[in-house]
Amino acid sequence: MRIQYLLILVILLGACSDTPNDPIGNQPPETYLSLEPDGELRTTTSRQHIHWWGDDPDGFVAGFFISFDNATWSFTTKNDSVFALTLSGSDTTYAFFVRAVDDQGNGRYDSDGPNGPEPFTDENGNGVYDAGEAYIDLGAVDPTPADLNYPIQNSPPVVMFTQGSDVPDTTFTVATFSWIGTDLDGDETIQEYQYALNDTTDPASWRSLSRGTTFLTLFESDGLREGENVFYLRAVDIAGTNSRIIRMPDTSGTWYVKKPKTDLLIIDDYGPFDVSAQFYRTVTDTLFGGRFQGADVFDIKTGASTTSRGIYLPPYINPTFIETLKLFRYVIWYGDNNPTFTVAQLALPEFQASGGHILFTAAFPESAIDPRGGITDFAPVDSLSPNAITFVPKETLAEPDAESPGYPVLKRDDQGIPVAFVRNLFRKINARNFYRFQESTRWEGQPVVAVRSGDSRFILFGIPLHRFDADGTVGPLIHQIFRNEFGVQ
Template structure:
């Protein structure tokens, strides 16, 4: 037997219920604070939604309609932004020119059928503006003294969020009595590194100068010219930051001395020994005797990439600085001091036709520094000792033999057991060999002075103070500097 049943749907009655809108809730729906306890404009906000007959798929938020009626954004406002998130960290916008504000935040849920909460959730945040901050990066500022090129780096931020930064302003040598009397140059908020290059054609009789302004590490030229620069005097660069409400940071300052370039020849002292003053005097006497004027730069207290007398950052500033001269006279007590970076910091200088005389004793260096030294100097390395020998020796009265008809022989007054002979590159110009003595008491003539094939780098590998006074070293230096390297006299 079969039991059959059926349902008569014609007996069902009632009205179809329309989709109900979702509801929206904020974690905080009201904030009452005294003025002195207002919030910073950067706030964290969370919310959620609920739908009685479906589910919430997304939200829309609206910020800053401070004049909106009934403390909610207008339903048809163009300020609503779609989001599927249930939280945000946001910098609430103040009305321009105001330090405090009550900023409206609204959020409304959207259900699975696209229906929006008609009321949403709304709260007014009582906020205050915090001024931005700016300070110079000490690793990106000039040393105590510079010549015509200097770079500066700084960091700017805003407690209300860095997106609240508006712009940066800079000026030179601020008039303390009337700061706004200066020519303040406005920079984009993203600029945090600049370079100044003094214009040699725009210096007045009082030593006041202008400088071209370059932006960023890429040295993009700016339209503005920096005024009010003092040559042979103390200078101060001032920078300040502004936020979107025009609140101003404190003014950061960096002070340093600018020397005026007086020659196209730069004397660099990189000797950090106690005898450095005597070494400098010995070499400058040759320049004076030949009638050569020069600018002087003492870098003996610094080692790249640290120290407080070299421009920072070294790239791009140091190559640009050295390129301001046509010739460099360089002395040091060690191949492992700043000469290690010469290939990098003389790149622009040599590319523009510069020439360089170098006097450093050719003593041993660590293997890790050999490439840096010998890729720059006109040598492939140090001469290897013959089998069974322990060292090369230079005795007093050793002959220094000329390898070029234009220069005379010399004699070494003081001996040395530390100087090493050099192996020239195949295209080097040879100038001097020294008679080294080995333990077996036989002599071997090996190179101590040469220039590269381009004839723009000349290296002398013996402390020149050790040459006898009656040697015609002045003739050698006249040929080296004037004839070979092209130094100019007065």
């Protein structure tokens, strides 16, 4: 019996010591796409979100190689990606290939493996693999990649004007346009924009703009003509497909462009209904033998409220309004008790820097002395008195300061609404006092009500000048300012 047990044990041990004559090696993974259509896919857009996965029978999938030509491959550990497929024509078909690779490599980093350098974490940023850096040890690759054809049809681009950018009914020879371009195939497929003025029938009338240009200011030299005008715009994608043409104004109408009549612009920033408009027109018509006769008037007050600007102001102060001012050499800006400081702050410094001359006349509310900025940003004053003169009686005199002799005395009239919100002006160090009120029990001393800049380019009156013409001296005053300060002959 003992001999039989020993014989059986020897046989079992011998069987356990046998090794396979033909072991199974590492098996490659299999790759799958989320779409497995019975036939061809329907034509679609050029932006494709493609999903894939892999299965390894004897290990784990380390990543995937993807390609669009079955020759040049890129490695990724992702299972999906969004591709913007480049369009070379109106219709294109792309073949997508993906093959999984497992993690059973040779246990060392390969810089020239069968699939190129193995991916690694470049910890020191030197661009090459260094010992100790983490890497993916790539093994067997699926010899039969999953693939699928994607028929792509080009989508035309779309262009629209930016909300709130409508050109006013009337402009001078400056106009600005702003737009947004989009494309279902990806905004980067927009190749250029094209615009035309007034005529779209002649192919030569279209002018090209780079795809990055979505804001354009046009001048007379660009084709803005005096009279009725229309601006047309379209986008063109890389396949040469045009968007629908849009126009400004956006109806069958036009906007009117006018050329400056003289080098003087009168800015009407005055709300109350009185003789102010006629007053400044009459005075300027007679200056220097009619040199400024028929000077243009820019109404920036009509339609203005506490929350919106005047309806004739362009949507963009910079550059449109600033460039409009630069069409002129001289500006008379007359305002009421609430002048449009936000516009003046943006526009007048650049106008002065371009060589312009300014006569600014208005009374000043609380916002004028806002420490965050106000009239001190653009006028030759360092500060204003915090307390305003709330009423200026008729026949009050404004007299030239000792720093500015030779100018006429001004007297307040007895017409219209009361004159109020007059403040004592404290000039900047390089400026000069120009006019003061006469002494009165209603205020302390002789408050300064007008100053002039050191370079004589900016004259500021803190009173409405047309209300101080009781003796008819404002016309001669303006004539002297233009001759003595602005150098007009």
